[in-house]
Amino acid sequence: MKVLITGGGGQLGRALIALAPPGVTVRSMLHADLDIADAAAVEAVLRELRPALLINAAGFTRVDDAETEQAGAMRGNAIGPAVLAAGCQRAAAWLAHVSTDYVFDGERNRPYDTAARPNPLSVYGKTKLDGELAVTRELPSRSLILRTSWVYGAEGRNFLGTMLALMKSRPRLSVVSDQIAAPTNVTGLAQTLWALSLRRASGLHHWCDSGVASWYDFAVAIAEEAVAFGLLACAPEIVPIGSADYPTAARRPVWSLLDKRATEQLLGIRAPHWRAALRETLKSMAARQESGGAP
Numbered sequence: 001m002k003v004l005i006t007g008g009g010g011q012l013g014r015a016l017i018a019l020a021p022p023g024v025t026v027r028s029m030l031h032a033d034l035d036i037a038d039a040a041a042v043e044a045v046l047r048e049l050r051p052a053l054l055i056n057a058a059g060f061t062r063v064d065d066a067e068t069e070q071a072g073a074m075r076g077n078a079i080g081p082a083v084l085a086a087g088c089q090r091a092a093a094w095l096a097h098v099s100t101d102y103v104f105d106g107e108r109n110r111p112y113d114t115a116a117r118p119n120p121l122s123v124y125g126k127t128k129l130d131g132e133l134a135v136t137r138e139l140p141s142r143s144l145i146l147r148t149s150w151v152y153g154a155e156g157r158n159f160l161g162t163m164l165a166l167m168k169s170r171p172r173l174s175v176v177s178d179q180i181a182a183p184t185n186v187t188g189l190a191q192t193l194w195a196l197s198l199r200r201a202s203g204l205h206h207w208c209d210s211g212v213a214s215w216y217d218f219a220v221a222i223a224e225e226a227v228a229f230g231l232l233a234c235a236p237e238i239v240p241i242g243s244a245d246y247p248t249a250a251r252r253p254v255w256s257l258l259d260k261r262a263t264e265q266l267l268g269i270r271a272p273h274w275r276a277a278l279r280e281t282l283k284s285m286a287a288r289q290e291s292g293g294a295p
Helices: 013-016 039-049 070-091 122-136 159-169 186-198 216-229 261-267 274-290
Strands: 003-007 023-027 053-056 093-098 143-148 172-176 202-205 237-241
Touching: 003 013, 003 039, 013 023, 013 186, 023 093, 039 070, 053 070, 053 186, 070 093, 070 122, 070 202, 093 122, 093 186, 122 143, 143 186, 159 216, 172 216, 186 261, 186 274, 216 237, 216 274
Parallel strands: 003 023, 003 053, 053 093, 093 143, 143 202, 172 237
Antiparallel strands: none
C-alpha cells in the first residue's frame, strides 16, 4: 500500500516513517517539498503518487506565534487540511489528520470525550478546529481525525528537549503547575495513528498516554529520570508557579485531559502511563548517548 506522509520532517512525521508497518511503501514530504495549502501542488502530487492513504502530520504548531502569525496558522492548520481533504476526495484516497486538545476551553472537570463541545481559546486552537471541520466536510466517509496532547519525543522541538537544555544550564526553573493534561510520547502516538489508519477507523478519535500531569509534574519527572539515566549530573530546583505568573501570548486550557477509552477499546490496547513512556524515552536517549550518538 502506498502512503503519503505530509510534515515528514517533524517529530510525528519521523516517528510515522520509522514505524511504518510491513507491506507499506511510504513517501514523505517536507514543507519545502509540498505546501499543503497549495491546491495545484497537492493535486499534482496525488496524481503522481496515487497513495491509498495520506497521513497529515503537517501544521503550524507554534502556539504563541500563531497569535501574531494568524495567516500562517490558518494556512497550515485550516486551509491545508481542507485542500488535502478535497484532493483525497478526488483521488479516492483515505486521509488521517492530527489535531489537538487545545480545541477545548478547559472549563470542565472530567476528561473530554469526542462528543464534548469544542471552544478553543487561542488562534492555534481555533485554526486546528477549523481544520477538523474542513476534513469532516470535504471527506466525511474516508477520513479520521486523531486529537492528542502534549506530544514529545527524543528528537524534535518539544517540552522534553527544552527542559533538558534548560536543566543543564540553570540551577533553578519555574514551571506552570495549573495546566493539566497528559503528556503523549510520539512513538505511541505514531503507532496508534498507523493502527487507526490501517483499520480505516473513520471519524473523531482521542489519544494520549495514561494518567494526568501538570507541566510542573512533567518537568519534575524529566529531571528525576534524566538524573537516573545519567543525562543530567543533578536535578535543578523546580518551582511550581501559576499561569498568571508566566503570561504567554496564547491562552491555554487549564484542563484538557482527553478521554481515550473508546480508542483503546477499538484497538484492543491500553496506553502506557505517561511516566513509564517518559522513562523509556530517556532510557533510549541515554543508550544512544553512551554509544556515541547525540543525546
